[in-house]
Amino acid sequence: MIAIIGVLIALLLPAVQAAREAARRMQCTNQLKQYMIGIHNYHDTTTSFPHGRGGPTSPTGNTNHTSSWGTTLAVLPYVEQQSRFDRWLEMQRTYNGQAPPSWNSSTQAAAFPDIYADPIYTFTCPSDGNARKPATWVGSAGTKHARGSYTVCLADLINDNYSIATTESQYTRSVFGVAVYYNMSDITDGTSNTIGLSERVVPPNNTTTIAIESIYGSGTSSVATNPATGCAAHKVGNVYPSGVFAARDMGLLLTGQSWMAGFNTVLPPNSASCLNGGAYNWALKSATSRHSGGVNAAKMDGSIIFVSETIDCGNQTWSPGGTTTTPNSTAKPSRESNYGVWGALGTRAGRESKGL
Numbered sequence: 001m002i003a004i005i006g007v008l009i010a011l012l013l014p015a016v017q018a019a020r021e022a023a024r025r026m027q028c029t030n031q032l033k034q035y036m037i038g039i040h041n042y043h044d045t046t047t048s049f050p051h052g053r054g055g056p057t058s059p060t061g062n063t064n065h066t067s068s069w070g071t072t073l074a075v076l077p078y079v080e081q082q083s084r085f086d087r088w089l090e091m092q093r094t095y096n097g098q099a100p101p102s103w104n105s106s107t108q109a110a111a112f113p114d115i116y117a118d119p120i121y122t123f124t125c126p127s128d129g130n131a132r133k134p135a136t137w138v139g140s141a142g143t144k145h146a147r148g149s150y151t152v153c154l155a156d157l158i159n160d161n162y163s164i165a166t167t168e169s170q171y172t173r174s175v176f177g178v179a180v181y182y183n184m185s186d187i188t189d190g191t192s193n194t195i196g197l198s199e200r201v202v203p204p205n206n207t208t209t210i211a212i213e214s215i216y217g218s219g220t221s222s223v224a225t226n227p228a229t230g231c232a233a234h235k236v237g238n239v240y241p242s243g244v245f246a247a248r249d250m251g252l253l254l255t256g257q258s259w260m261a262g263f264n265t266v267l268p269p270n271s272a273s274c275l276n277g278g279a280y281n282w283a284l285k286s287a288t289s290r291h292s293g294g295v296n297a298a299k300m301d302g303s304i305i306f307v308s309e310t311i312d313c314g315n316q317t318w319s320p321g322g323t324t325t326t327p328n329s330t331a332k333p334s335r336e337s338n339y340g341v342w343g344a345l346g347t348r349a350g351r352e353s354k355g356l
Helices: 002-046 082-094 106-111 340-346
Strands: 150-153 195-199 215-217 245-247 273-275 294-299 304-308
Touching: 002 150, 002 195, 002 294, 002 304, 082 106
Parallel strands: 215 273
Antiparallel strands: 150 195, 195 294, 215 245, 294 304
């Protein structure tokens, strides 16, 4: 009898686990839709979409804080988080406008733990248990920081983390840029052909070396000019060896740094992510999730799709946006992506009609 019960449990357990994951995946899609609705409500109020990274200039002119605010922070009032946003503004007044939502905010995080540490479950995928656990960032004196699962699309350019676009050749090819605000008319590819949000897995701690969860230094700028080899150069199976590890993508909820708050439509979902030689200024980020076989994503029309790991990604030995030189040099928004259907979905104005 005991043996029979054991066999029955062994047969039923996978089905139960699959049903639970299906429910979590459905909840994830609902939360992505809520986030996108918040983005559209922001547009209705301000006549533009929020920044990928932005915010007001510090009263003291501190450029490190000029564009630290992430998209999640901008849409808080539009996802039933007005009180948290008000507290954020109160903190800015307390610290003379110099309280960035990033890893170097130990003083502010300690004084306002409800802002920095308390999770907002709307922004966390239920399949990723680590996303709901605050991170202890090593550079902020042990203070806690809430994390999030959902990041904005940065299309097929390897975006500069600190530079604010001043010319067309520097503008992001996605809807979300650095201190750049686009509106509905800028999405000439059509909102149903343009992705705005997807997922990023967050690691359990500051020392993880699993490729899907962290970002690694390639030691070469080939990440930007040849994505197929830029990330693969140091990969051993699914793990990067010690010494290549360059940064912890802790998924801090409110920050706008591109290597924490964005993803690129270059390498297929659940691929590795790499920094340029260990620097923090730009990265090739892949969308990743705990869902088997791909990631959930939100289009700019509010619809939710599941993007498979086998999606067409074009020729990954080519440079982003058709360039043959350096990142952001000549890759104008109107150029068709080199990265197939996945790249086309990321661009807002690439003259492509490819979609899922």
